[in-house]
Amino acid sequence: MAPHLLLVLRILFFLTGVSYAQSVSTVSHVSVKQGGSITIPCLYDQRYRNNVKYWCRGYNWLSCSTVVRTDHPKTSGKTSISDDINQRVFTVTMTSLSPSDSDYYWCIVERKSKGDDGVRLQISVTPGTPELYVDQQQMTEVVGGSVTVLCCYSSQGNRGRWCKIGGSCVAVGHSGALDGTFVKLVQEESRTTNGYVLMVTMSGLMMENTGWYWCEKGDIQMPVHITVNQPTTTQSTTTISPSVTNRDNVVTNENTDEKHQSWLEFLFIPLSLLVVLIAVTLVTLKMLRKHKDKKAKDQPPNTTVQSSDSEQNITYSTVSHIRGSTQQDPLPDDAVTYSTVVTKNKIPLPDDAVTYSTVVTKNKTQPNAAEPDDVVYSTVAQHQR
DSSP, rough: HHHHHHHHHHHHHHHHOTTTTEEEEOOOOEETTTTEEEEEEEOOOGGGGTEEEEESSSSSTTTOOOEEEEESSEEEEEEEEEEETTTTTEEEOOOEEEEEEGGEEEEEEEEEEOEEEEEEEEEEEEESSSSOOOOOOOOEEEOOOEEEEOOOEEEEOOOOEEETTTTTTETOOOOOEEEEEEEEEEEEESSSSSEEEEEEEEEEGGGGGOOEEEEEEEEEEEEEEEEEEEOSSSSOOOOOOTTTTOOOOOOOOHHHHHHHHHHHHHHHHHHHHHHHHHHHHHHHHHHHHHHHHHHHHHOOOOOOOOOOSTTTOOEEEEEOOOOSSSOOOOTTTTTOEEEEEEEEEESSTTTTOEEEEEEEEEOSSSSSOTTTOOOOOEEEEOOOO
């Protein structure tokens, strides 16, 4: 009798859409705006990791029609399916929805040796504002950060909840934890619509918080996927804020590149001034050196002989030879050379001043013979009695 009763119960479970094994779970009812899209997560048991999963349309399990499968076809029209065996979730995405897509659907795991395992849900497509919706179903944050999800609904009605698929829930007006992460729910009236907003804040995120969650209001849910990544060296923490509340929350953190840039800007001005100062100094020195060289080149050769006295007087001497022959004998030791001396001294000399002149002739051929064009150097010293 027991085997027959078990068979009857299985048939009843199939017809009513309840999985007797409770190894596949998903949302029960979602509302989507016409022209929009929706992603449905289907969580399955660990033992179904390698099984084929499929998406079936129809109220009854036994009479539903398969739309897509994880083996083939993975895409059919505007519906696609994918399987994440690590998270143990296969997802079905439907795009460009129309009212004709409103129906019952099944998340099913194929089992060859036994009957397939699955769970049923309802999708309602409406031309107006959905009963419950979010601006985006996919959110990303880093470890230690926080994320805010705004779930919008048209009427206050029942109190809302925030749940993790296959896990526990936190209700409005309460603070709790999901997988070790603090969760706070606040319900308020929307400022831009005639409905209400359920603000869900999860803070102190961990890698374990990656997964599917949903907002719940009455019998309608809206799934949301949160991805938590490891922080990088340059990161910014962003709070998700839909347009329904017109909240613009922007948080920026300093990073290593910005610090380096500020230091470079701080040192740029003094370094630039130093470079300009060095360049000006070099140009000035070069100009002074060029001016000095030019002045030395323009100055006539020095033909003066400094006097031995302290007044540094200059005396010019013109020496004339009185012998007319060009070929002369060497001068005897007692030969006399006459010199007309004109002093160029601004201070007048007394009449009895004596000027001594020592004349030495410079002739390469004959030391003592002087030619008319020979140069005779004279050292003159003035002495006053």
